[in-house]
Amino acid sequence: MKALIRKDLRLLAPYWWLILPGHVLFSANGVISPEFLFWIGVALAASFTVGLAVIDWRFDADRFVAALPVDRPAQVRARYVGAIGAAVLGTALYVAYGSVIVAAFPARLGWRTGAGAWNSPEGIAVFFLVAAALVLILLPLLFRLGLVRGIWSFGFVALAVMAVAISRVSNAGAEAPSQALVEELAVFVDDRGAAVAWPLVLASLMGLIWLSARLSIAGFRSREL
Numbered sequence: 001m002k003a004l005i006r007k008d009l010r011l012l013a014p015y016w017w018l019i020l021p022g023h024v025l026f027s028a029n030g031v032i033s034p035e036f037l038f039w040i041g042v043a044l045a046a047s048f049t050v051g052l053a054v055i056d057w058r059f060d061a062d063r064f065v066a067a068l069p070v071d072r073p074a075q076v077r078a079r080y081v082g083a084i085g086a087a088v089l090g091t092a093l094y095v096a097y098g099s100v101i102v103a104a105f106p107a108r109l110g111w112r113t114g115a116g117a118w119n120s121p122e123g124i125a126v127f128f129l130v131a132a133a134l135v136l137i138l139l140p141l142l143f144r145l146g147l148v149r150g151i152w153s154f155g156f157v158a159l160a161v162m163a164v165a166i167s168r169v170s171n172a173g174a175e176a177p178s179q180a181l182v183e184e185l186a187v188f189v190d191d192r193g194a195a196v197a198w199p200l201v202l203a204s205l206m207g208l209i210w211l212s213a214r215l216s217i218a219g220f221r222s223r224e225l
Contacts, residue, residue: 035178
C-alpha cells in the first residue's frame, strides 16, 4: 500500500508549483469572512481526492495499475489513507490561516464575531469531520461509476445535503452553517461530557470510514476497467 500512496504523490508532483501558491491564494480570500474561510478550506482539502481522480482519468492510471499484480482493495485503501491524510493537513492549514488572518486584520468588522472556529476543539473537529465526510461520500461514487458519472452523482448528493443543512441552520437560528454545526457538537460534548462524547465522535468516524471503504471496494471490484 505504501507504494500506491507514493504513486499518488508522484502523480501530483508535477503540479506542486500550481497547487501550493493556488492554495495560499484561495485561502487568502478567506479574509472576507470566517464562514468563507471554513468552506474554502473544506473544498481545498477535498481537492486532493478530486485532483487524483482527474489525473487517473486523464492518463488511464486505473487501467495501468489494474494490469499490475496489485489487488483492488489495496488500491482503495491507499486512496483512503491519502484522502484522510489530506483532511488532516487541510485542518491544520485551516487553523494556521485563521490565526494569521486574525493577527493581520485584528480590527476587521467581519471577523469580530464567529471567528473562533479554528481555535476551539469543536470548531477544529467540525472542519475535519466535514472535510472527511465529503471524501467518504465521494470515493464510493468514483470507484463505482468513474470520474464523470461519479462527480455528477456526488453533485446531486451534495445538493440534498446542503438543503438539509440550510434547513437545520434556519431552525437553529444560527448565523451560518458551520456555526450551527459547531454549536451542535458543543452541546453534544457538554451533555455527555468530554470523556464520553469525543470517543463516540471518533467511533462514529471510524464506522463511516469502514462503511465507505467497503462500498468503494465492492464498487471497484464490479467496475470494468
